[in-house]
Amino acid sequence: MKLITAVIxxxxxxxxxxxxxxxxxxxxxxxEVKGYGRQKGHTELYRGAExxxxxxxxxxxxxxxxxxxxxxxxxxxxxxxxxxxxGDGKIFVSSIEQALRIRTGxxxxxxx
Numbered sequence: 001m002k003l004i005t006a007v008i009x010x011x012x013x014x015x016x017x018x019x020x021x022x023x024x025x026x027x028x029x030x031x032e033v034k035g036y037g038r039q040k041g042h043t044e045l046y047r048g049a050e051x052x053x054x055x056x057x058x059x060x061x062x063x064x065x066x067x068x069x070x071x072x073x074x075x076x077x078x079x080x081x082x083x084x085x086x087g088d089g090k091i092f093v094s095s096i097e098q099a100l101r102i103r104t105g106x107x108x109x110x111x112x
Contacts, residue, residue, distance in 0.1 A: 001096040001109065002070050006061045007033065008081040008089040013059050019080035020063065023072045026112060028063040038086050058089065064096055066109050 008016060013030065020028060034055035065073045074091060082088055101111040 001064055001066060001099060001112070003062065003064050003094040003096050004070075004073055004077070005092040005094070006077050006081065006089060007035065007058050007091075008061065008077075009083065009087065010057055010059050012081045012083075013061070015080040016061060016077055019076035020073060023076050024069065025063055025065060025073060025076075028061055031060040031062075033058050033060045037090070056087070064099060064112055066112065 006016070010032075017028065017030075035058055036054060036056055061077075063073070070093070074093070077091060098107065099111040100107050
């Protein structure tokens with residue numbers, strides 16, 4: 001099993017969720033986060049005062065998929081989240097040793 005963690009632009013959340021649902025991903029966790037990378041933030045003007053926004057709002061999506069579904073899930077996230085501009089985000093893939101469903105006690109792939 002693999003954990004996919006994707007940090008994307010907030011307005012791309014629905015497109016990514018729909019793309020993952022279409023390929024059979026049954027659940028995901030969404031967190032509102034802030035951060036920066038190459039995008040570096042920007043300067044804004046508020047009531048005549050200029051200030052720098054260093055940390056930009058992003059969405060972090062986490063889902064666990066079986067290894068045979070990994071490539072399809074990655075392709076779906078990339079296709080749905082891409083705008084071809086700096087700040088599109090990052091995807092991280094980690095190995096998951098074990099998964100358990102609390103309600104039923106199912107383990108491994110059955111718990112997904």
